[in-house]
Structures are given as C-alpha cells and as structure tokens.
Amino acid sequence: MRVLVTGGAGYIGSVITEELLKAGNFVVVYDSLEHGHIQAVSSQATFVCGHTSDRMRLAQTLAAHQIEAVIHMAAFIEVNKSVSDPDVYFQNNVSGSLSVIQAMHDAGVKKIVFSSTAALYGDPQKLPIQEQDLAAPTNPYGVTKLMTEEMLRWCADAFQFTATSLRYFNAAGASDLYGEMHEPETHLIPLALRAALQGKPFYIFGTDYPTRDGSAERDYIHVRDLAQAHIVALQRTDPGLKIYNVGVGRGSTIREVIASVERITGRTLQIIESPRRAGDQVATIADSRKIQAELGWKPAFPELDDIIESAWKWLMNHPNGYAR
Numbered sequence: 001m002r003v004l005v006t007g008g009a010g011y012i013g014s015v016i017t018e019e020l021l022k023a024g025n026f027v028v029v030y031d032s033l034e035h036g037h038i039q040a041v042s043s044q045a046t047f048v049c050g051h052t053s054d055r056m057r058l059a060q061t062l063a064a065h066q067i068e069a070v071i072h073m074a075a076f077i078e079v080n081k082s083v084s085d086p087d088v089y090f091q092n093n094v095s096g097s098l099s100v101i102q103a104m105h106d107a108g109v110k111k112i113v114f115s116s117t118a119a120l121y122g123d124p125q126k127l128p129i130q131e132q133d134l135a136a137p138t139n140p141y142g143v144t145k146l147m148t149e150e151m152l153r154w155c156a157d158a159f160q161f162t163a164t165s166l167r168y169f170n171a172a173g174a175s176d177l178y179g180e181m182h183e184p185e186t187h188l189i190p191l192a193l194r195a196a197l198q199g200k201p202f203y204i205f206g207t208d209y210p211t212r213d214g215s216a217e218r219d220y221i222h223v224r225d226l227a228q229a230h231i232v233a234l235q236r237t238d239p240g241l242k243i244y245n246v247g248v249g250r251g252s253t254i255r256e257v258i259a260s261v262e263r264i265t266g267r268t269l270q271i272i273e274s275p276r277r278a279g280d281q282v283a284t285i286a287d288s289r290k291i292q293a294e295l296g297w298k299p300a301f302p303e304l305d306d307i308i309e310s311a312w313k314w315l316m317n318h319p320n321g322y323a324r
C-alpha cells in the first residue's frame with residue numbers, strides 16, 4: 001500500500017514507518033520536524049518537510065505520490081503544556097487534523113488511521129477501560145484528540161472514509177533502530193532509564209494512590225506492537241469511524257517499572273518520593289479485546305521487562321539521542 005505518515009519523524013512514527021517498509025509498503029513521511037528528528041526517518045522512506053496546516057501542500061503530496069492511506073500522528077503531546085497553552089494545542093492538533101482530512105478529501109484519499117490516546121478517558125470510572133466508557137478528558141491535549149475523533153466520525157460518514165482511531169495507552173520501548181527521544185521528556189520509562197544512565201535522582205510523584213504499592217499504574221505497550229496495530233488497521237475497508245483501545249491489558253505501577261529498570265540496567269535508582277501532581281490519573285489499563293476480536297491484533301511483546309530492555313538497548317546505543 002502507498003501510505004503517508006504525518007509525524008513520521010517522531011518517536012512512534014519512526015517505528016511505524018520502519019514496520020510499514022518491512023511489510024513492503026511505500027511510505028511518505030510528512031513532518032514539520034518541530035519535535036521530530038530527520039535521523040529517525042528511514043532512508044527508504046520519502047521525506048517531505050511540511051506542516052499539517054498547509055492543506056494545499058499536503059493535498060499535492062498525496063496526489064503526487066498516489067497515496068492510498070494516511071496514518072495521522074502529527075500532534076503536540078505534552079499534557080502540561082496543553083494546560084498552559086491550550087490555544088496552541090487546539091491550533092496544531094485540531095486545526096491541523098481538519099486540514100489533513102480536507103487535504104485527503106481534495107486528493108481523493110479515503111483511508112485514515114488516527115493516533116488517539118487513553119488520556120481522553122480522564123479519570124476512568126472502572127478498569128480495564130472499554131471503548132464505550134465515558135470520554136471525559138481532564139486536559140486540553142485529551143480534548144484535542146476527542147475533538148478530532150468527532151471530526152473524523154462526521155467526515156468519514158460524509159466522505160465515505162474508512163477511519164480508524166487507535167487510542168494508545170502508554171507507548172514504550174524501541175526497535176533496534178529507533179527509540180524515544182522527546183525534548184523535554186515527560187514519559188516515565190525514558191526518564192527512569194536516563195536517571196539510571198546518568199546517576200541522577202528519579203522522582204516518584206504520588207506514593208499514596210489507591211494502588212497495590214501506592215504509586216500510579218499504567219498500561220505500557222511496546223512501540224513495535226503499536227506499529228502492528230496500525231498495519232492491521234490499514235486492512236479495514238468498510239466506511240465509517242471505528243475506535244479501538246491499544247494496550248496490553250495489564251497495569252504496571254511506577255515502583256514496578258523502577259524494579260524492572262534496576263533489574264535490566266543492573267543499577268540502583270536514587271528515588272525521591274514527592275507529592276502527587278495535579279491532573280495525574282491514578283490508573284489506566286486497556287481492555288483491548290475489541291481490536292483483538294475485530295482486527296486480529298495481539299501484542300507480541302507484552303512483558304514489561306522486554307519493553308524496558310529494548311528501550312535500554314537503544315539508549316545505550318544512543319546516549320545523546322539523535323545528536324545533531
């Protein structure tokens with residue numbers, strides 16, 4: 001298939017592009033490089049440096065490369081920043097997504113897979129979380145994803161798009177070639193591994209949550225398994241929007257992540273226990289039975305140690321990230 005990946009120079013996009021290429025697809029990466037890395041784009045992909053707001057450029061790129069499907073990942077992803085600068089997030093994530101939808105309509109492309117998030121569930125009323133559970137995001141980042149899903153729902157019906165929204169839980173791990181390097185980094189596993197590598201303190205925010213050890217609990221999904229979820233979603237042909245959770249269905253607490261990091265790295269973390277941060281969820285665990293039953297996806301690397309080991313291997317090979 002001929003696929004365009006917006007945000008393909010970012011963490012998850014680089015691994016998706018790698019897996020798409022391995023499976024024999026033709027890939028165009030479309031990224032502004034505002035947060036991505038050109039070194040994270042495979043030389044086998046065609047790279048276009050562009051912004052999602054540039055509808056005309058996007059439509060021309062789709063037409064010029066006879067693109068059949070779009071994987072739309074380009075977005076700003078920092079929850080705290082979305083609270084301080086919500087306008088920037090609505091502009092980039094919502095307006096940008098509308099522009100992608102319009103460019104697809106202009107160019108006659110009818111298939112899209114969208115990167116959504118578990119953050120749109122807010123504080124879940126029960127665990128594990130199912131797709132039909134209440135979506136009540138507690139920050140603008142989550143709202144931008146929910147708004148985009150709503151735009152997709154209506155536009156998919158009106159334009160006969162096959163639209164798939166994948167609600168990722170916590171992406172983690174690395175492939176042999178590409179790994180996680182956000183600046184600033186806000187995600188737990190790369191932060192813990194960097195602390196282990198550099199001998200710096202590691203902060204646990206909240207030790208009095210109602211979980212088995214008092215620290216917050218998350219469902220970590222290997223980035224390669226996430227990539228495979230996109231590949232199976234591209235096989236859908238029926239028009240309309242479908243929404244799927246993508247997680248392993250099991251939670252790990254922060255203390256369990258730390259224990260795994262210490263096992264894998266052979267180093268002891270210097271832990272500083274701090275109060276809860278406002279807005280942090282207690283626990284998020286995915287019920288992913290829908291994507292397993294309907295699209296045949298299943299995680300190949302569900303074990304936390306395997307996920308952390310892949311991330312550690314990548315960090316050891318890239319101690320300065322994608323150094324320019």
Ligand SMILES: NC(=O)c1ccc[n+]([C@@H]2O[C@H](COP(=O)([O-])OP(=O)(O)OC[C@H]3O[C@@H](n4cnc5c(N)ncnc54)[C@H](O)[C@@H]3O)[C@@H](O)[C@H]2O)c1
Pocket residue numbers: 006007008009010011012013030031032033034035036037050051052053072073074075076077092096115116117118167168169170171172182
């Ligand atoms: N990392 C996670 O655990 C996680 C969880 C849930 C959802 N997601 C979603 O997955 C997607 C990718 O996340 P990531 O961790 O790889 O982030 P990332 O920041 O590493 O990658 C995002 C990429 O999009 C590009 N980009 C941003 N806005 C753009 C725009 N308007 N036009 C063109 N390019 C633009 C950036 O330059 C970057 O390369 C995002 O949509 C994010 O919301 C990520």
